[in-house]
Amino acid sequence: MRIDGLQYCKWSNKIFQQMADGRLDCVHVTIAYHENFREMVGVIESWNLMFEQFSHRIVHASSGDDVRKAKTEGKTAVIFGFQNPSPIEDDIGLVEVVHRLGVRFMQLSYNNQSLLATGCYEELDPGITRMGREVIREMNRVGLVVDMSHSAERSTLEAIDISQRPIAITHANPGSWHPAKRNKSKDVLRALGKSGGMLGFSMYPHHLRNGNNCTIEDFCQMIADTAELMGIDHIGLGSDLCQDQPDTIVEWMRSGRWTKKIDFGEGSKDQPGFPTQPNWFSDNRHFDNIEDGLVRHGFHNDEVEKIMGGNWLRFFDQNFGRHEELS
Amino acid sequence: MRIDGLQYCKWSNKIFQQMADGRLDCVHVTIAYHENFREMVGVIESWNLMFEQFSHRIVHASSGDDVRKAKTEGKTAVIFGFQNPSPIEDDIGLVEVVHRLGVRFMQLSYNNQSLLATGCYEELDPGITRMGREVIREMNRVGLVVDMSHSAERSTLEAIDISQRPIAITHANPGSWHPAKRNKSKDVLRALGKSGGMLGFSMYPHHLRNGNNCTIEDFCQMIADTAELMGIDHIGLGSDLCQDQPDTIVEWMRSGRWTKKIDFGEGSKDQPGFPTQPNWFSDNRHFDNIEDGLVRHGFHNDEVEKIMGGNWLRFFDQNFGRHEELS
Numbered sequence: 001m002r003i004d005g006l007q008y009c010k011w012s013n014k015i016f017q018q019m020a021d022g023r024l025d026c027v028h029v030t031i032a033y034h035e036n037f038r039e040m041v042g043v044i045e046s047w048n049l050m051f052e053q054f055s056h057r058i059v060h061a062s063s064g065d066d067v068r069k070a071k072t073e074g075k076t077a078v079i080f081g082f083q084n085p086s087p088i089e090d091d092i093g094l095v096e097v098v099h100r101l102g103v104r105f106m107q108l109s110y111n112n113q114s115l116l117a118t119g120c121y122e123e124l125d126p127g128i129t130r131m132g133r134e135v136i137r138e139m140n141r142v143g144l145v146v147d148m149s150h151s152a153e154r155s156t157l158e159a160i161d162i163s164q165r166p167i168a169i170t171h172a173n174p175g176s177w178h179p180a181k182r183n184k185s186k187d188v189l190r191a192l193g194k195s196g197g198m199l200g201f202s203m204y205p206h207h208l209r210n211g212n213n214c215t216i217e218d219f220c221q222m223i224a225d226t227a228e229l230m231g232i233d234h235i236g237l238g239s240d241l242c243q244d245q246p247d248t249i250v251e252w253m254r255s256g257r258w259t260k261k262i263d264f265g266e267g268s269k270d271q272p273g274f275p276t277q278p279n280w281f282s283d284n285r286h287f288d289n290i291e292d293g294l295v296r297h298g299f300h301n302d303e304v305e306k307i308m309g310g311n312w313l314r315f316f317d318q319n320f321g322r323h324e325e326l327s
Numbered sequence: 328m329r330i331d332g333l334q335y336c337k338w339s340n341k342i343f344q345q346m347a348d349g350r351l352d353c354v355h356v357t358i359a360y361h362e363n364f365r366e367m368v369g370v371i372e373s374w375n376l377m378f379e380q381f382s383h384r385i386v387h388a389s390s391g392d393d394v395r396k397a398k399t400e401g402k403t404a405v406i407f408g409f410q411n412p413s414p415i416e417d418d419i420g421l422v423e424v425v426h427r428l429g430v431r432f433m434q435l436s437y438n439n440q441s442l443l444a445t446g447c448y449e450e451l452d453p454g455i456t457r458m459g460r461e462v463i464r465e466m467n468r469v470g471l472v473v474d475m476s477h478s479a480e481r482s483t484l485e486a487i488d489i490s491q492r493p494i495a496i497t498h499a500n501p502g503s504w505h506p507a508k509r510n511k512s513k514d515v516l517r518a519l520g521k522s523g524g525m526l527g528f529s530m531y532p533h534h535l536r537n538g539n540n541c542t543i544e545d546f547c548q549m550i551a552d553t554a555e556l557m558g559i560d561h562i563g564l565g566s567d568l569c570q571d572q573p574d575t576i577v578e579w580m581r582s583g584r585w586t587k588k589i590d591f592g593e594g595s596k597d598q599p600g601f602p603t604q605p606n607w608f609s610d611n612r613h614f615d616n617i618e619d620g621l622v623r624h625g626f627h628n629d630e631v632e633k634i635m636g637g638n639w640l641r642f643f644d645q646n647f648g649r650h651e652e653l654s
Contacts, residue, residue, distance in 0.1 A: 038365055045420030093372030101427055 001025050001071065002287055003309035005200025005238030006081070006149070006171040008253075010245045011050060016057040018284040019076045025309060026067045026077040028105060028170060028238075032087045034256030037094055040087035044101060047078070062102045064317035079316075081105030081170070083150060083253075085116050085135070092131070092138055099142040104320050105170060106139065107147040108132060108159060111265060112258060117148070117155035120181045121265070125152035128162055140164045141326040145319050149182070149238075156188050164326065165319055166196035171238035173202050174229070177222045178209040182266060186229060193230030198315050200238020201226075205275040206266040207240070216280040216289060220297040223307065232303055236312045237290065243283055247273035328352050328398065329614055330636035332527030332565030333408070333476070333498040335580075337572045338377060343384040345611040346403045352636060353394045353404040355432060355497060355565075359414045361583030364421055367414035371428060374405070389429045391644035406643075408432030408497070410477060410580075412443050412462070419458070419465055426469040431647050432497060433466065434474040435459060435486060438592060439585060444475070444482040447508045448592070452479035455489055467491045468653040472646050476509070476565075483515050491653065492646055493523035498565035500529050501556070504549045505536040509593060513556060520557030525642045527565020528553075532602040533593040534567070543607040543616060547624040550634065559630055563639045564617065570610055574600035 002023055008030040009015050019027065031047065032040040051060055059070050061077035070077035080103045088094040088106070098106070108117035108128070116132035118125040128136070136159065139146055146167040148156040159167055169192060175183035184192075184199070192199060201223060208214035209222070226235055242250070250273060254265035264272055280289040287308070294304045329350055335357040336342050346354065358374065359367040378387055386397050388404035397404035407430045415421040415433075425433070435444035435455070443459035445452040455463070463486065466473055473494040475483040486494055496519060502510035511519075511526070519526060528550060535541035536549070553562055569577070577600060581592035591599055607616040614635070621631045 037368070041364070041421070041424055044424060045418070048420060048423050091372070093375060094368070096375050097368055097371060097428070100429070101424070 001067075001305070001309035001313050003067070003236065003312040004028065004241070004284075004287075005168070005198070005236055005312060006030065006202075007239060007241045007243075008083075008245070009241060009243040010249070012244065013054060013057075015243060015284065016054050016076065020057060020074070022284040022287045024076050024284055024287060025071040026061065026079065026312070028079045028081050030083050031080045031103070032082040033084050033110060033253050034086050034258070037087050037089055037091075037098075040082070040098075041101075044080070047080070051078075060102055062104060063320050064313050067313060067316060079104050081107075081147065083107045083147075084110035085114050088135070090115060090131075092134055095135060095138040095144060096142045099144045103144060104316075105145045105147045105168065107150055108135075109152075109155065110150045111254070117159065118152040119150055120152045122152060125154040127154045128158045132159075133162055136163050137326070141323055143319060143321045143323065153185060153188060156184070157191055160188075160191045160195050160197065163195075165323060166198070166315070167192070168198045168200070168315070169238075170198075170200045171202045171204070171207075171240040172199065173207045173222060174226055177225070178207065180207055180266065182207055189226065189230050193234040196234070198234055198236055198311060199226065199230060200236050200312075202238055202240045203278065203281045204240035204242070205277065208278065212276050212278045214278050216278075216293040217297070219280075219290075220293040223294065224297060224299070227303075227307075232306055233311055233314075235307055236309065236315075237307070239281065241277070241281075241283070242274055245274060250274050328394075328632070328636035328640050330394070330563065330639040331355065331568070331611075331614075332495070332525070332563055332639060333357065333529075334566060334568045334570075335410075335572070336568060336570040337576070339571065340381060340384075342570060342611065343381050343403065347384060347401070349611040349614040351403050351611050351614060352398040353388065353406065353639070355406045355408050357410050358407045358430070359409040360411050360437060360580050361413050361585070364414050364416055364418075364425075367409070367425075368428070371407070374407070378405075387429055389431060390647050391640050394640060394643060406431050408434075408474065410434045410474075411437035412441050415462070417442060417458075419461055422462060422465040422471060423469045426471045430471060431643075432472045432474045432495065434477055435462075436479075436482065437477045438581070444486065445479040446477055447479045449479060452481040454481045455485045459486075460489055463490050464653070468650055470646060470648045470650065480512060480515060483511070484518055487515075487518045487522050487524065490522075492650060493525070493642070494519070495525045495527070495642070496565075497525075497527045498529045498531070498534075498567040499526065500534045500549060501553055504552070505534065507534055507593065510534055516553065516557050520561040523561070525561055525563055525638060526553065526557060527563050527639075529565055529567045530605065530608045531567035531569070532604065535605065539603050539605045541605050543605075543620040544624070546607075546617075547620040550621065551624060551626070554630075559633055560638055560641075562634055563636065563642075564634070566608065568604070568608075568611070569601055572601060577601050
């Protein structure tokens with residue numbers, strides 16, 4: 001089972017074909033950054049058109065069993081997620097509605113302060129807000145996974161603590177390996193593993209040691225070190241692949257409608273656009289490079305299987321359904 | 328199995344209790360008249376709150392099997408529907424989205440001309456529109472049932488003809504029995520039965536001969552005559568019960584935002600509000616009166632079972648799921 005914990009590509013037949021070539025069984029895709037509810041529904045509509053047009057390649061999935069069925073049929077399962085809670089607006093009732101629409105991950109914040117939590121680019125992090133506590137409880141009830149990939153330290157630790165079900169950091173790496181604002185502290189990763197959560201390793205150059213010159217060996221060593229810290233059952237992939245997107249998209253991701261200036265986020269004035277991928281993961285055809293790297297590093301077969309997708313699948317089984325006790 | 332093909336009450340614990348007392352297994356409820364998409368989602372949110380609060384009494388259903396499960400658990404299954412296509416706005420992509428949200432019936436028009444079809448209060452009826460043809464095809468594909476209860480004659484006949492799956496008139500009676508604008512011609516009813524569609528008999532006073540003085544015997548004679556015309560497998564109940572609603576609601580239903588005046592619809596200046604129900608069906612506790620009336624009239628047990636809900640259940644089984652051949 002091969003599962004990628006996050007991508008945001010400019011979707012096309014070419015990319016769906018590359019997913020098939022790379023034997024990718026499932027991908028969690030971002031369908032909203034700063035979109036409000038109605039705008040996000042428009043994105044689902046465009047996905048529905050793709051599910052019709054490319055029905056031989058991709059299929060919408062909202063459970064582990066949907067993923068298994070897709071694999072059997074030789075398709076890539078697509079799971080929806082938000083990188084920001086903008087689509088639920090200020091309305092807790094929309095949590096259940098977006099879950100019904102098939103959304104299975106929601107970040108509580110994206111770089112900035114949200115109504116729910118603090119983002120990793122804010123100066124100060126006062127932690128999960130009053131509404132944030134309510135929304136986490138509701139997400140727990142319906143089976144919408146809390147994702148803290150772009151959130152700040154205290155908010156993340158509090159989310160792990162407050163959430164009655166395991167949470168995810170779908171796409172990030174350890175800050176001890178590469179000190180980016182988006183990468184996570186040992187405290188966070190330890191707490192995440194201990195609570196049954198999941199980390200997806202990012203292959204986005206800004207999250208990699210030496211950027212796109214990072215070697216596959218160094219990447220696999222980082223995975224091994226994180227497995228020591230968190231446990232082999234709590235790690236997977238979350239490539240953060242943003243293939244074929246124009247740079248206007250990274251501007252939308254970073255600046256949305258919250259500023260009239262350009263916010264460079266992880267980039268800079270000199271490097272405002274999407275960075276070039278490392279040569280061992282330039283697109284979906286390259287998952288073999290990761291798997292081979294893990295084998296070469298000395299991981300056992302069952303460990304490789306867990307990292308490549310087995311752990312995500314178990315996590316989906318346990319966390320995408322309703323929690324009847326919380327109802 | 329007892330199924331009511333349409334109600335729009337002011338929902339409360341009292342009414343849910345009355346449904347239990349009347350052994351009602353399933354009810355199709357209206358969740359939108361003139362609401363746009365986002366407003367309709369707000370109505371679903373309020374239903375979700377009721378499903379939580381009254382989880383021992385009611386449960387959301389989107390398939391025949393959901394209805395069977397509800398009956399087993401002693402609950403009333405609630406099926407969502409629209410009396411107007413307003414919630415899909417001018418966006419065909421919203422058909423699949425509202426189906427995913429659990430909506431299973433959509434009227435193509437409500438009294439007036441819509442983007443899709445003509446309503447029964449317009450002077451002229453040019454039939455199904457260009458967008459209407461596209462939307463019917465999409466509704467057929469995803470399993471959203473076309474309902475023509477408030478539509479005009481030509482549009483209704485065309486909808487029956489164009490739709491590749493059977494349609495429904497969830498709440499109306501034969502015009503030959505009581506000549507109201509909302510009641511249906513023999514041509515319509517014959518075509519409806521022939522195409523495998525369903526008629527739900529209305530107990531709304533304006534649709535009854537002699538209004539709320541209509542006798543249960545006369546009502547059952549009308550059912551028998553319609554069974555002759557359409558076939559015993561194509562008829563059921565669709566009470567149109569609007570219990571406990573304030574008269575501001577009937578104003579919203581009739582006038583929405585399309586006029587600044589008050590449109591009296593089936594009412595009049597002298598009788599602008601909701602009419603009083605006939606004494607044999609004043610609320611959900613009275614389904615026994617219908618069943619007893621049918622038995623007294625001479626229907627066989629299996630016929631009574633079909634009319635009281637068996638036919639609707641079969642119709643749900645056949646028409647709420649995807650039509651793979653149309654995909």
